[in-house]
Amino acid sequence: MSVLDRLDRLDRRWIFLAMFVAVAAPILYIGVTGRTLPEKVTSTSRAVYEAIEATPEGSRVLFAFDFDPASAGELQPMATDLMRHCAARKLRIVCIALWPLGNNLAEETIANVIGADFPHMRDGVDFVNLGFQSGQQQVMTVLTTNFRKGFPVDERGRDTADLPILQGVKTVADFPLLVDVGAGYPGAKEWVQYVVTGLKGSMRMVAGTTGVSTPQLFPYYPDQLAGILAGIKGAAEYEMLVNEGLGGAPAAKYMEAQRRMGPQLSGHLLLVGLIVLGNVIHFRRSRGGQA
Amino acid sequence: MHEERIALAAWMLGIALATIIFVMRSRRGKPPVIRRIAALEAVDDAVGRATEMGRPVLFVPGIMDMDDIQTVAGVTMLGRVARTAAEYDAVVQVPTSRSLVMEAARDAVQAACLTAGRPEAYQADRIHYVSDEQFAYVAHVTGAMIRERPAACFLMGSFYGESLILAETGNSVGAIQIAGTGESSQLPFFVAACDYTLIGEEFFVASAGGPAGLGAVAGCREDLRDDVHRGGHGAGHGGRALARAGVALRVA
Amino acid sequence: MIARRVVPMAIAIVAGLVMAVSYFVRSIEWMGEAAADVFNVIAAIAFVLGAGSLLKANLSAISRRDRGWGYAAVTLAAFLITLVVGMAKIGVNPSPDAPQAAWSGSQQTAGTPFGWIYEFILSPLTATMFALLAFYVASAAFRAFRAKNTAAVLLLVTAFVVLLGRTYAGVVLTDWMPAWASGLRLENLSSYVMAVFGTAGNRAIMIGIALGVAATGLRILLGLDRSWLGGGGSA
Numbered sequence A: 001m002s003v004l005d006r007l008d009r010l011d012r013r014w015i016f017l018a019m020f021v022a023v024a025a026p027i028l029y030i031g032v033t034g035r036t037l038p039e040k041v042t043s044t045s046r047a048v049y050e051a052i053e054a055t056p057e058g059s060r061v062l063f064a065f066d067f068d069p070a071s072a073g074e075l076q077p078m079a080t081d082l083m084r085h086c087a088a089r090k091l092r093i094v095c096i097a098l099w100p101l102g103n104n105l106a107e108e109t110i111a112n113v114i115g116a117d118f119p120h121m122r123d124g125v126d127f128v129n130l131g132f133q134s135g136q137q138q139v140m141t142v143l144t145t146n147f148r149k150g151f152p153v154d155e156r157g158r159d160t161a162d163l164p165i166l167q168g169v170k171t172v173a174d175f176p177l178l179v180d181v182g183a184g185y186p187g188a189k190e191w192v193q194y195v196v197t198g199l200k201g202s203m204r205m206v207a208g209t210t211g212v213s214t215p216q217l218f219p220y221y222p223d224q225l226a227g228i229l230a231g232i233k234g235a236a237e238y239e240m241l242v243n244e245g246l247g248g249a250p251a252a253k254y255m256e257a258q259r260r261m262g263p264q265l266s267g268h269l270l271l272v273g274l275i276v277l278g279n280v281i282h283f284r285r286s287r288g289g290q291a
Numbered sequence B: 001m002h003e004e005r006i007a008l009a010a011w012m013l014g015i016a017l018a019t020i021i022f023v024m025r026s027r028r029g030k031p032p033v034i035r036r037i038a039a040l041e042a043v044d045d046a047v048g049r050a051t052e053m054g055r056p057v058l059f060v061p062g063i064m065d066m067d068d069i070q071t072v073a074g075v076t077m078l079g080r081v082a083r084t085a086a087e088y089d090a091v092v093q094v095p096t097s098r099s100l101v102m103e104a105a106r107d108a109v110q111a112a113c114l115t116a117g118r119p120e121a122y123q124a125d126r127i128h129y130v131s132d133e134q135f136a137y138v139a140h141v142t143g144a145m146i147r148e149r150p151a152a153c154f155l156m157g158s159f160y161g162e163s164l165i166l167a168e169t170g171n172s173v174g175a176i177q178i179a180g181t182g183e184s185s186q187l188p189f190f191v192a193a194c195d196y197t198l199i200g201e202e203f204f205v206a207s208a209g210g211p212a213g214l215g216a217v218a219g220c221r222e223d224l225r226d227d228v229h230r231g232g233h234g235a236g237h238g239g240r241a242l243a244r245a246g247v248a249l250r251v252a
Numbered sequence C: 001m002i003a004r005r006v007v008p009m010a011i012a013i014v015a016g017l018v019m020a021v022s023y024f025v026r027s028i029e030w031m032g033e034a035a036a037d038v039f040n041v042i043a044a045i046a047f048v049l050g051a052g053s054l055l056k057a058n059l060s061a062i063s064r065r066d067r068g069w070g071y072a073a074v075t076l077a078a079f080l081i082t083l084v085v086g087m088a089k090i091g092v093n094p095s096p097d098a099p100q101a102a103w104s105g106s107q108q109t110a111g112t113p114f115g116w117i118y119e120f121i122l123s124p125l126t127a128t129m130f131a132l133l134a135f136y137v138a139s140a141a142f143r144a145f146r147a148k149n150t151a152a153v154l155l156l157v158t159a160f161v162v163l164l165g166r167t168y169a170g171v172v173l174t175d176w177m178p179a180w181a182s183g184l185r186l187e188n189l190s191s192y193v194m195a196v197f198g199t200a201g202n203r204a205i206m207i208g209i210a211l212g213v214a215a216t217g218l219r220i221l222l223g224l225d226r227s228w229l230g231g232g233g234s235a
Helices: A003-008 A012-033 A043-054 A069-088 A102-117 A137-145 A188-199 A211-216 A231-246 A261-287 B003-027 B038-053 B069-088 B099-115 B134-148 B163-172 B187-193 B201-208 B211-223 B228-251 C002-022 C026-063 C069-087 C113-144 C150-165 C168-174 C179-184 C186-221
Strands: A060-066 A092-097 A127-132 A177-182 A204-209 A227-230 B057-060 B092-096 B127-129 B152-156 B176-181 B196-199
Touching (some): A003 A261, A012 A261, A012 C113, A043 A069, A043 A177, A043 A227, A043 A231, A060 A069, A060 A102, A069 A092, A069 A177, A069 A204, A069 A231, A092 A102, A102 A127, A137 A188, A137 C026, A177 A188, A188 A204, A188 A211, A204 A211, A204 A231, A211 A231, A211 C186, A227 A231, A231 A261, A261 C113, A261 C150, A261 C168, B038 B152, B038 B176, B038 B196, B038 B201, B069 B092, B069 B099, B069 B152, B069 B176, B069 B201, B069 C186, B092 B134, B099 C026, B127 C026, B134 B163, B134 C113, B152 B163, B163 B176, B163 C113, B176 B187, B176 B201, B187 B196, B187 C113, B196 B201, B201 C186, C002 C026, C168 C186, C179 C186
Parallel strands (some): A060 A177, A092 A127, A177 A204, A204 A227, B057 B092, B057 B152, B152 B176
16 A cells, blocks of 8 residues: 555544644643744734723623633633723623523633732622523513613622612613624624614624634624624734733733634644645545546 | 614515515416525435445434524424435434424424325434533534444534534544535535535525425525625514424424 | 414414514514513423433433443433532522522532532533544545645635634745735735635625525415424425
């Protein structure tokens, strides 16, 4: 059996092993050295940063956690950075989740960011977690007519009518900014279709999504979506902007997205190599009349 | 009245009107011409291959509930596959990730077996619930693929991050794979890993079946030239709402 | 016949029309919301059906000693443990707002057994399953990305541009390009491909899908599609 034949019939577990090495090696290297790769910021990521910067201090921001632990590897870094940016900008953060496990991630993010670095922010006044609400896009439509009906109590069981942070909020339109970190359905696309489009510009929305679902959102940018964080690459770009804007040496938790671009680089290079190899085999066999 | 939704309502009515006109045309013997869809023609071959090899057919109706129109279309396709399988005496396994989908799938398969004249071919236990949790469901289905090595896999419905895992596992066991979905982000994965893929509207056309159904599809296509997405979304909302309420009440 | 087909069809059409119209008419919005609530309640009740099916399927697999019956045993054990821990609120402290009520606390609080299951079992398992995608993408890329015709060559070139442009490799490879040709730098080219070609293609597919969804919804609304009732396809 020729080398080409062997390669063509390569057991896929060798490819799995190559991918494992390609991902593990940079994780170890970055973990030891702490070195990250510089990113060139794209317009969609910069637009997210600028949308939050342009929101007046003290404004309420609705922060939707529409993902679960499965996609947290890609989305949690951007959720952390977005919350840090909002808190640093002195925005009042109202967290909600339309995915059952999104609520746990909201709690974790609040503890890691607000609890650790913004202890002066008061629960119910400067931030609140309203928890998970079932009903998917139906909840979104309810929020457009009656916000409290969608979330009658917060995660701790307090009546939302009594929360200072929600005083004056009748519908979702009373939030000047919506931040959605979403992995699928319901997520950014549904927020655009059921909420943002109907509000005709009175509410701005920025979204952070997995790389694979980002192309679905480009048709909405920049009209319905003010900015998009496209996968871990978008998160890394945004993280750089936030770290530069806030100054000082960022903690490791605020470098996560940039650290994950190392494995992304080696993984992509391996993919390119595999595609090239596959085509070399294809052409050599075609020329040999074996295709 | 929501004044800002009047345009959307107009689009919906337009689509409905066009649909009714084309359905009537179809019933009068003027069905629309629908180009041949290779994936549809491959259904019989795939089921036949499973029969010859003595291996089961695996049908995955997506991971969403019956309030998703794609799931409804997937269950409709299941009926077609199950009828062919009953005629060929092949076994169809249907693991579902939603209880309501399990019930609807059982009804569809039972009816298909009756239509094929083989009511004894229906085995309710072959259509079973696994888990609402996306990756728990995927773990079960891929495990079943490895153990039972189905000869044909049908992946038809609403899929997300699990699409490539399912399709690649099916490929690794040598199954003929036919996929169909309206999730545009997952289409590249199915195209890369499956033998045939019903892309977007093809999936709905495939599930339309008879002349009236095809008339409905044609109605939607003829009515809209520009700005169809917004109108389609509005009608989709109505249809989605309808399916959600109707199917739930039916199952209840 | 009437009970199995006519009544469900009538309910579907009426409920569907109500939900569709309530989206546009403020005064009957509550009717649409009520119908959606009914669906959610029924879907929740249907969990019992699912649990019954899960138990039956896995108990059968164990008793028949099917291939992989050990996995069925693990599934059953996980299901029962999670169910009992969650429903009985084992190890959950009462809520500070109602300390006299033993079951007033939330299961999802960190440190509770249910929270432990979430944090140390569910989260890593689901993340692991999602991470498997990287391996399958590599395998599929090696096997399926072959330049067999012109369209496939275009696809390959686009894939290279996006794969390299979405990492620092794009910067390293094309940063030497002068400013007037900066549009050809890989990171800019990949953004352009995604924003222009990708978006155009996506729009077309999304429009097609939206029409397909509309057509299928209307077929049910008009009573043309009865396949979901189990029996016969389109009229």
